[in-house]
Amino acid sequence: MGLTSGSPDTGAGAVVQGGAEPEGAPQGGVFSAQPSFLTTRLDAVVNWARQNSLWPMPFGTACCAIEMMATAAARYDLARFGMERMSFSPRQADLLICAGRVSYKMAPVLRRIWEQMPSPKWAISMGACASSGGVFDVYSMVQGIDTIIPVDVYVPGCPPRPEGLIYGILMIQEKIRQSAPTSQDEWNAVDALPEAGSHLPTGVVNHLSAPFGNSTNQNRASGLVSTGAVVRVSDRRP
Amino acid sequence: MLKRVVYNVLRNPELAPGGSLVHAPVVPVQGEAYEVHEDIAGEHMLINIGPQHPATHGVLRLVLELDGETVVRCIPHIGYLHSSFEKLGEYRDWNQIVPLTDRMDYLAPLIYNCAYAMAVEKLMGIEVTERCKVVRVICMEMDRIFSHLLWLGTTAIDLGAFTVFLYTFQQREKVYDLHERFTGARITTSSTRIGGMMADLPPGWIGQLQEFLDNFVPVLDEVETLLTNNAIWIGRTQGVGEISAADAVNFGLSGPNLRASGVDYDIRKDRPYYDYETYDFDVPVGEHGDIYDRYLCRMEEMRQSVSLLRQAIERLPGGPINVDDPRVILPTKTAAMNDMESMIHHFKVVMEGVRAPVGESWFSVESSKGELGMYVVSDGGAKPVRWRVRGPSFINIAALPHMIEGALLSDVIAVNASLDIVLGEIDR
């Protein structure tokens, strides 16, 4: 095996043949824990291939889905990023773009679609509703899909402009550029979500879903407090 | 024992003198439906389409019982996008509800904005200015074209015609530009307010609209040459998804779905608002109630909307866009910045909200999808007691099983597309 990894202080470019491995380290080779010139080059190649040929899974539910369609159409072309092949089957997709509000009725569907996607996979939460619940802080809406699936990039907006979505996609590409796909850890990583329930603990889900912002306790629209000296007939308790 | 009705496709097609296809009727086989032994028929399949599916136009779930390719039963499931707009509206002021209306029918947001404002203005007894009326008519007709273009693109792509999708989306980008110039947003326009609009039309907007109309009609003609006399299109849409006039009325269908069955009901003609009775336009009414007739109705509606827009542009009067009523309208920015009393007035209108009298109003407009009704109930406060949206798609989709039971699986997608549904207004 000529491609053993070099020790850290030999730096890039040094290939030590038959060099001593640190005790307890996994066997040398391309997938060893120690980065080297060859593995970083391989990483770069793999990352380049992945980022420029992402097959998005458009999980479009509402208005953001229309903006996603517009992003894929002629003016804000997604094909220049290699993403024109929208995969409607999760089995063949690697980027889930959740565009639109997700209700609790839809949540298990989203979860299942995410679980059906093979690794490596990334998720973009497009729009305010997918990121945090948006304007819909109500009984039926998931307050951010990150309580259901792990999200990589959040694109704010209601709906985000196509340029905004493209910026989010570029951030995903940046994230892919910085990943180490051939490292042992990555190779062995298993991204399993718990069998039932959210992948986040209860307290975190409640904290993420709680109403937030400066204005929450200061205006009547939050439905949390009735403000003002005059309590009108129409100020309903939340 | 299972009864089966067998259809013969393209029986006795009608040809033009040049040999091109004019009409291809799809007729059931002559004679009675015959019974089939179970062991020959085989088992029925229960399959699930959606809620995540490219061709359901949103998060709609259809459970189909199939006998081979024939749909024996269809059960639609909705509610995957239920965002409780109506409950949320009870916690929002009358003007704060306007942004919510964009997000229901996101394909024609200005129609929803206008319909809501009109319902509340009816409740309050406010009559908007002449200029505002014409501007709202322009907004509604422009969004009718906008919505029909999306319908056309997505229906065509569902049936395999990809080019039409690209053409229509290119035209829609121009309407997005118009939306953005007027309201600041491409889709979620939120442009009306109680008593007027958020702002007047910017200079040059009308010119841009006219340019759009001039360039749009040739594109529409081009799309017609691609579809209207196309044998594949005719074969897939004629005779498919038929619903009779009596059934359509009983199911509560509205809009082009109802008119394609031969029922002449258009709110712009039957309960006209904003001087629609003074505009010169026709309402296309079909005959067979199949997908092809719905397609023809919507194509013609787009042309009629172009004509309406040209008339509206011509008659657009000057004058204020907002009603001169300090109880509902904010003072101008200049006044509010320079004048303490106006600033306090501004503060009171924004912080305490506009108040409506005790009462209620059920008002409907002809939206691109059908009869869009808004029911607002007030108890004298700044927020509604009840805000109900009669979304036309909710009632239209309920008729889907009636239309496709007995049809083939590929017709399910075609009929679903032809109903022009938007899940935002179905699930609300």
Add this chain to the structure above:
Amino acid sequence: MTAGGDAFRQGAEGLERGPLPSDAGGEGAAPPAGELPPHPSVDALREEFGAGVLRHELVAGDEHIVYVPPAHNVEVLTWLRDTPAHRYDFLQDLTAVDYGGGRPIQVVYQLWSIPNRLNLRVKCELPLHALEIETVYYLWRAADWLEREVFDMFGVVFTGHPDLRRILMPYNYAEGHPLRKDFPLRGRFSRAEQTRRALSMKTEDHYSPQELELAHALGQALPEVMVEGPVQGDAPGIGIGAG
């Protein structure tokens, strides 16, 4: 300054007073009851049903409302639909209003006659302890999903409806009926609990009675988990499910 001051005073007073009662002509208060402008169907209804018409109101300038006792809704609506002079063949809307504070829930039928071009609203008031009314499914098929939605959102049971189950909320929704005034905006359970319940729902495990009937007809035996029975919190009149 004075001009601004006048406008402000007008505005401020106007805000306090609120807009005048709505009236299409903008001419002031609505005419007193008994002198309401005539509506052909209301007069004919009074003739036909007499005490079956509780009251007649006019709102928003030109909208006529007729209140009918819930027990007679089908009778009155059938008459309205079938009598040629009235022929309300189009059910525009069927909804409900909860005013809160223990007041009855109103079921609202909004009707339009396509041949005669007439609008009419029929309302039935249901006390909170007796939220039951007969279905009009057999009059207008449009009522199918509309009544399901009213059941889902308000808990009103439409007797005789062939398939009354939740339509917008999930099958296992146990927090009650959302559009009731005593239902909080964010629901009764915590967000974590709502998330947990949502994710524990396997959509294909719950088929509706209709779908189960198909399975029976096809001779397929289904596992127990697929049989959807009444879920706690689904029953009418119960606001909160246990657990």
